[in-house]
Amino acid sequence: MKRLIARFIKDERGATAIEYGLIAGLIALGVAVAASSLGTSISTGFTNLASRVVLWLPASGTSKP
Structure with missing residues (x-):
C-alpha cells in the first residue's frame, strides 16, 4: 500500500495534462x-x-427628366 501511495504522489502525468489544458485555454481566450x-x-x-459611398451616389427618390 505504501508503494502504491508513493507512486501516486510521484506521478506527474495529471499535472502535465492540466498545465497543457490551461495553456490551451489561455490561447483560446487570446x-x-x-x-x-x-x-x-x-x-x-x-x-x-x-x-x-452614400455621399457619392445621387439622392434616392429623385428622377432625371
Whole structure:
C-alpha cells in the first residue's frame, strides 16, 4: 500500500495534462479577444466606407427628366 501511495504522489502525468489544458485555454481566450477586436475594427471600417459611398451616389427618390 505504501508503494502504491508513493507512486501516486510521484506521478506527474495529471499535472502535465492540466498545465497543457490551461495553456490551451489561455490561447483560446487570446484568439477570441483578438477576433472580437478585429471584427469590431472591420465593422467600423465598412460603416465608414458605406457612408462615403452614400455621399457619392445621387439622392434616392429623385428622377432625371
